[in-house]
Amino acid sequence: MTTLSTARRLTVHPLRAEAVRGFAPWAGAAVVLTLGVLLAGSSARWQGGWAETAAELHNSQLIVVPLAAAAGCWQGGRERRRRTGELLTTAVRAPLTRFLASALPAALWVAAGQLVAAGLALLATWPYAHGDRPHLALLPADLVASAAAVLAGHVVGRAVPSRLAAPLLAMAGYVGLGILAVSREGSGRHLNPAFPVGDTSVPVWWQPAAMAVWTAGPAAAAVLAYTVRRRTSALLPLAAATAAGALLVQTGDGLWHSDPLARRQVCDTSVTPAICVSARYSGLLPQVTEALSGITGKLEGVRNLPVRWEDRPGEPRADEAQLPMLTPLGWSLVRGRLTDPEQYAREAVGSLQVRGDCLEKQLDARVLRVDDAVQAYLAPSPLQKALDDADARGDEAHRAELRKRLAARARLAAMSDEERRDWLSAYMAARGSCRPSEVPAL
Structure with missing residues (x-):
């Protein structure tokens, strides 16, 4: 009986082991450090205004999303670097379970790091704000986009047998989002999770939810297509993402309106x-x-x-x-x-x-x-x-x-x-x- 109790105490859930040890906490720390450096360098232009702080946090997605994708990609290639991929295929757990046990902790840590950085920025603004209120509408969708980037990057890390996959993915993500960010024409630019917003722009109430579905859907579809036998199961999140993307594209500039308080x-x-x-x-x-x-x-x-x-x-x-x-x-x-x-x-x-x-x-x-x-x-x-x-x-x-x-x-x-x-x-x-x-x- 004593031996059984000891064995139960020594048994640690894989998610917990991945969450407290290994690369995932470092990925979250990297996000906090990166955002901290970016925000500290530009503090004069946002510290003291709630709307400016929210806009700066959202516009930093141009850096956070590629960083999150690179973190997921590096984590995804871990088994290949350790040469334990074949050994894991003999495990009794399903491929999806093994994938999520490795990818979810990194996604959660990246989102947590971004949330911590956002909280610190809001605390830094609070003593100097002279009106208005905190603007938090875009933050949940930004967290979902970063977590989804980790999952998508994890798939790339599993599928591409190269140590250069992570930095190349980060570079491609930065260039791609940057091109969309500077685009002034076409409703497709509203699909960009790093779409630049001004300090007087307020999204319609459903825009963050639609953006969250749009960014999470392709990542979920990629995970299902890579890990499950019935590839058709990937069609459901892909269909949801398509519907959300179509809604964003059709609405276009109507997704944003001027803050009534600014007038x-x-x-x-x-x-x-x-x-x-x-x-x-x-x-x-x-x-x-x-x-x-x-x-x-x-x-x-x-x-x-x-x-x-x-x-x-x-x-x-x-x-x-x-x-x-x-x-x-x-x-x-x-x-x-x-x-x-x-x-x-x-x-x-x-x-x-x-x-x-x-x-x-x-x-x-x-x-x-x-x-x-x-x-x-x-x-x-x-x-x-x-x-x-x-x-x-x-x-x-x-x-x-x-x-x-x-x-x-x-x-x-x-x-x-x-x-x-x-x-x-x-x-x-x-x-x-x-x-x-x-x-x-x-």
Whole structure:
């Protein structure tokens, strides 16, 4: 009795043995390390935005899927490298059981590694996110695609007698997915599990499920065709994949729509113009308001101003001015902080001065000097002195133009508060109506 109990304790299920020892855990660690390096190198462009983090994680499929296929291929060729293939054919277990005992642990470890990396990325974003919510819709389909790549790669590793099969498969997968990723035409590009998405794109509710069936179906069909005697059993997952693929192709661009939150604005109406930011970054409104506080304070009482600064793509409406864009992350905004509030304020002043399609009509030397004076008054910059010094060291034409600019700045600064408000009101009226000839002189 004691011997029987001891034997039961010593008997370890093959799946457990493969899962805790051998190559499978290393495959999962390789995915975590690879994603960690990729995400760390690009952290400035995603850390601080939930949508940006989700897009970065999904777009990394271009690397993860080929890596997963190579891992499965290497695991599949293990018995050939050990010269134990013939020995395994004498085992009592069915070929499918033996295949899954070797392939499933690697697939699960790769998916687990990807899930761990995604969790770490979400944790890294959480302290810096200023609105929105985590976007997780694409993650399950991405995990299925990576696990399916391991199974398909395992079949290739069993079938192709070469140590070069794994690296060649990874290279072919990377090139193939890359070509599909850069394709801009044809609905077939939507079959790509690494289809690049933007940070404002949201999939329809069934797209991740259809993509999971599309990627898992061919892998399951390949496994069944390789391991079972009745090859017709592979037709069922292949038919499911075909149906899912047809649905993805027929829907095409309709698979994606704009995030409704990206179209919403959150505004501070206590100042004029009002300051509005995208609802995705609603928590940044106090920071943006503080950056523009010097401008709004000086514009108090000025007439003919736009109703608001708005933060959305495209041309602003007639009564609006474009707020400097917070996206893409990594430029004006990094990890939830404005990188240069002074430059941000100067760009906001520029949007008050030039609106719509008036730029070409306003490239007049006199008007540009007036614009410079307004810019220097509303949002002075330390860089301006360096630019002035460069002109002072230039030829006579540059020095003469510099003297005119300095004189215009001095005249605007020397005005009384009431006189300056009236002048700025006339200036904003001329600028807003695109009539440079009516810009008041300085």
